[in-house]
Amino acid sequence: MLVGCGVSESGSASAAAPQAKAGAIADTIDGGLQGKKVLVAYYSWSGNTKAVAEQIQRETGADIFFIQPQTPYPGDYRECVDIAKKEMNENARPAVANTVDNMDQYDVVFVGYPIWWGKAPMFVYTFLESYNFQGKTVVPFCTTGGTPISGSMADAQKSAAGAQLVRGSDSSDPAAVSKWLKDIHAVQ
Numbered sequence: 001m002l003v004g005c006g007v008s009e010s011g012s013a014s015a016a017a018p019q020a021k022a023g024a025i026a027d028t029i030d031g032g033l034q035g036k037k038v039l040v041a042y043y044s045w046s047g048n049t050k051a052v053a054e055q056i057q058r059e060t061g062a063d064i065f066f067i068q069p070q071t072p073y074p075g076d077y078r079e080c081v082d083i084a085k086k087e088m089n090e091n092a093r094p095a096v097a098n099t100v101d102n103m104d105q106y107d108v109v110f111v112g113y114p115i116w117w118g119k120a121p122m123f124v125y126t127f128l129e130s131y132n133f134q135g136k137t138v139v140p141f142c143t144t145g146g147t148p149i150s151g152s153m154a155d156a157q158k159s160a161a162g163a164q165l166v167r168g169s170d171s172s173d174p175a176a177v178s179k180w181l182k183d184i185h186a187v188q
């Protein structure tokens, strides 16, 4: 199994300014998670991202939601890679089969995905573009064979229009994920 490469610094937020200005990626969740309603929404093809999503759910007490593509991806790696490449090249927006029940209730949404061709699977952008994230905090995380999360952060920010993004994690290592959750003030 391929594993991630640690937590990467993403975006342009300065370490000295945790309260990011509009458009910038924040270093921390402003005020932490206390008193906030939290969702972990994720997709996972081979289980790595699912494990991280479930760890985040356990550590934060969040609700969890599996983002289900309308057309499931083939179990065969080569076939999946070919479809994912075509969708990425076409900047496609494949349909999502399910919807979050009352997204309005959530203040903070963790969004998790495997890196596919340097980005999130394209239907994850469909997911992000289906909701109004104005006033919400979005925290991306991914697992990867080595490509860092940074390449997908700008796209996530564009798709989750109006959200405050917080710097993501691209690690599959539970200890690194725990440290990242502390660093971004998701847990104390």
Ligand SMILES: Cc1cc2nc3c(=O)[nH]c(=O)nc-3n(C[C@H](O)[C@H](O)[C@H](O)COP(=O)(O)O)c2cc1C
Pocket (backbone or CB within 6 Å): 002, 003, 004, 043, 044, 045, 046, 047, 048, 049, 050, 077, 080, 081, 082, 084, 113, 114, 115, 116, 117, 118, 119, 143, 144, 145, 146, 147
């Ligand atoms: C279709 C496809 C495309 C991938 N593209 C990349 C890539 O561009 N860079 C990379 O480092 N890993 C890539 N990988 C590896 C996955 O990002 C990595 O194995 C990830 O942990 C899988 O997460 P999952 O088990 O939640 O599906 C790709 C895997 C698949 C199936």
